[in-house]
Every structure is written in C-alpha cells, then in structure tokens.
C-alpha cells in the first residue's frame with residue numbers, strides 16, 4: 001500500500017529532531033509558535049533543544065527508537081497517533097468553506113535565505129517544501145489556482161502566473177538558478193504585486209497570500225500599513241511562515257487579515273506549518289475579520305460548465321488558450337471553444353469549466369468523515385475478528401505502552417456505522433478516500 005511508504009518518509013523527514021520529543025511538541029502544531037517560545041523560556045531550556053539553532057548535530061538514525069523486537073513500528077505508530085489527535089481537534093460540524101481558492105505563494109528570495117540553519121539551506125528547503133505543498137494543495141483544492149511571486153533585490157518579481165494547472169506552477173519554480181537569492185526583500189512591493197494580480201477575482205473565490213519569509217528586515221518604498229489596510233478591504237487573507245523569528249509587521253499582517261502566523265522551529269515544524277494551510281479556510285474567520293456587524297454573504301449560485309472531452313484521434317484544431325494546433329482538448333459547453341485543460345475559465349465566454357470529478361473531490365472538505373474513536377480495551381471491542389475495511393485480523397492481546405489517541409487493541413470504530421477498522425484503514429479513509437466504507441458517509 002503506497003500510504004505505508006509515505007509514513008516512513010514522514011518519520012524520516014522529521015528525524016533531525018528526536019522523535020520522542022517531537023510527539024509532544026508537534027502535536028500542538030496549531031499553537032502559535034510565538035506562544036511556544038514564551039513557554040520554553042519559562043521552563044528553562046535545559047531539557048530540550050528543539051530550535052534548529054539550539055540543537056547540535058543529531059544523527060537522525062539515533063533518534064528513531066527501536067522497540068525490543070528491533071522494529072520501527074513504534075515510531076511509525078507514534079507519528080500516526082499525532083495525525084489522529086490533530087483530526088480530533090478539527091471541527092466536527094460542517095463549516096462553510098471556500099472551495100474555489102486563489103493563492104499567491106510569496107517566496108523570500110533575499111540573501112538571508114542562504115542561511116544554513118535549516119539543511120541544506122533555507123532556500124533549498126523552501127523550494128523543496130513549496131513543490132510538495134503545491135502538489136498536495138492542488139490535490140485537495142482541484143478548483144484552486146496558485147500564482148508565485150518572489151521577493152528579492154528590493155522588488156517583487158512575478159515568477160509564475162496564476163494557474164490552475166499544478167504542472168505550470170511547478171515549472172515556474174523548477175529552475176533553481178533562476179531563483180537564486182539576491183539582496184533585500186520588500187514585503188510591501190511584493191504584497192502589492194500579489195494584490196494587483198488578484199484584484200479582478202470574483203467574490204465567491206478566496207484570495208490568499210502565503211509568505212515564506214526568511215529575513216528579519218524589509219525595505220519598503222512607502223507605508224506598509226497602507227498596503228495592509230488595502231488587503232483588509234480587498235478581503236485578502238495573508239499567512240506567514242517565518243523561518244527566522246517573529247516580526248511585528250508579519251504578525252499584524254496575519255492577525256488583521258485572519259491568516260495564520262507561525263515561526264518554524266526546525267525542518268519538520270516548517271513543513272507542518274506549511275501543510276496546515278492546505279485545507280480550505282473556514283469562512284467564519286473571514287467575517288470576524290471584517291468586523292462584528294458583517295455576516296456571511298448569502299449563498300449565490302454560480303455558473304459552471306461541464307466540458308466535452310475530444311477523443312485523441314479527432315482532427316487537430318487551434319485551442320483558444322495557447323493558439324496551438326492539437327487534437328486533444330475540451331469543448332466549452334456554451335461557446336464550443338476548445339481549451340487544453342480543465343478546470344479553467346473559458347477564454348471566449350468566461351464560463352468556468354470544471355469536470356465533475358473536480359467538483360466531487362472538493363466536496364469532502366465540507367462534509368469530512370467523522371474521526372474514528374479508538375477502542376481502549378478488548379472488553380470494549382465488538383465480536384468482529386477482522387478489520388471492516390481490509391479484513392486483516394485484529395491482535396487478540398492488548399499492546400502495552402500505547403500512547404494517547406492510539407488504541408491498544410488496534411481497533412478504531414466509526415461513530416456512525418460502528419464498524420471497526422485497523423489503524424492503516426483509519427488513516428487511509430481519512431486522508432485518501434474521504435468516505436467510510438462501512439456507512440458510506
């Protein structure tokens with residue numbers, strides 16, 4: 001099962017800090033990094049050194065604890081328990097979310113990104129995580145679009161146009177040499193650039209800016225608070241992942257626009273902060289930012305078209321998006337113009353063209369599968385001897401030393417259909433299929 005590999009990779013990528021330490025701290029990923037720092041100061045740093053710059057070089061293979069049998073199962077299960085606890089924190093009731101998202105990824109390309117406190121450098125790590133982020137983001141938000149802006153040498157630089165095609169976005173940041181860090185960053189210039197590229201967007205879509213910021217300075221031509229006010233008026237949500245330390249202006253950008261702010265403590269935490277921004281934001285937060293009097297906008301209908309896919313063997317014709325001659329493509333249902341890729345807006349009649357699988361995949365954010373509850377003892381378990389999903393036989397003896405949120409008997413029960421699942425199926429249902437095989441909900 002491919003999930004399995006992903007789990008091992010996760011453990012591995014986190015392993016520059018010790019795993020045992022990681023469970024406690026990283027489980028609280030939602031908590032603001034600023035708070036965390038204060039807390040650390042209070043209890044003294046003698047016991048742990050979790051900040052990258054505090055930690056001495058750790059051999060990653062030393063930190064993964066084997067159990068008595070020499071297996072790594074424990075480390076993997078720990079990691080899964082973390083994910084499970086995080087899911088339990090998620091709101092169970094349906095919340096209103098924006099599924100048509102527009103995001104500008106703002107990358108700091110100033111010289112401070114060449115620091116080596118994150119290995120190999122902040123810059124290389126950022127590019128790597130940005131790629132993973134983009135792939136995962138499009139997977140969960142197939143109707144969204146991402147644009148990329150870089151900030152270096154005091155200006156904002158458009159690196160990739162707003163696009164709904166993950167390949168286009170990945171291509172924009174594929175060439176490392178074109179993005180080589182230079183000079184000082186300018187928050188104001190690059191936010192203005194990002195803002196101008198989202199001005200024309202319709203109201204039903206979200207406008208978001210995600211800043212990965214490695215510097216402690218910004219050189220701006222004017223008053224950045226004017227830019228901030230303009231972003232609040234335009235309902236642009238700004239989130240910042242800082243790699244160095246908290247800056248007041250960054251915190252303010254996030255607080256006033258209802259975004260999230262976090263300081264990455266180390267490589268693993270950096271990724272956590274970034275990936276927390278993948279699920280679509282709840283709309284509740286937006287109205288709170290707009291003021292107490294504001295309410296959610298009334299639901300309005302929007303026009304979408306399901307395109308006709310041309311067979312591969314059809315005669316070649318020009319597409320309206322690139323003016324290239326090709327045979328495959330999709331026909332706009334309203335004006336019959338030919339476009340290369342969906343989802344997109346028809347270049348001729350402006351109709352939003354989506355395929356129904358895209359719509360269906362966006363749906364699960366609105367009605368998430370309820371988290372399964374861990375069965376805590378054999379006495380509590382049902383009579384079924386195998387997993388309801390994959391029929392693997394459950395262990396008959398309780399494991400000792402299981403951590404919080406983890407079932408010692410390896411059973412997880414769906415609150416709807418009361419079917420019991422193994423931990424692999426639990427993860428698979430909630431992360432991949434988004435539908436319970438027992439009750440179809």
Ligand SMILES: [Zn+2]
Nearest residue numbers: 319321322340
């Ligand atoms: Zn085209």
Ligand SMILES: [Zn+2]
Nearest residue numbers: 332335346349
């Ligand atoms: Zn059209």
Ligand SMILES: [Zn+2]
Nearest residue numbers: 387390422425
């Ligand atoms: Zn199973």
Ligand SMILES: [Zn+2]
Nearest residue numbers: 414417436439
């Ligand atoms: Zn169920």
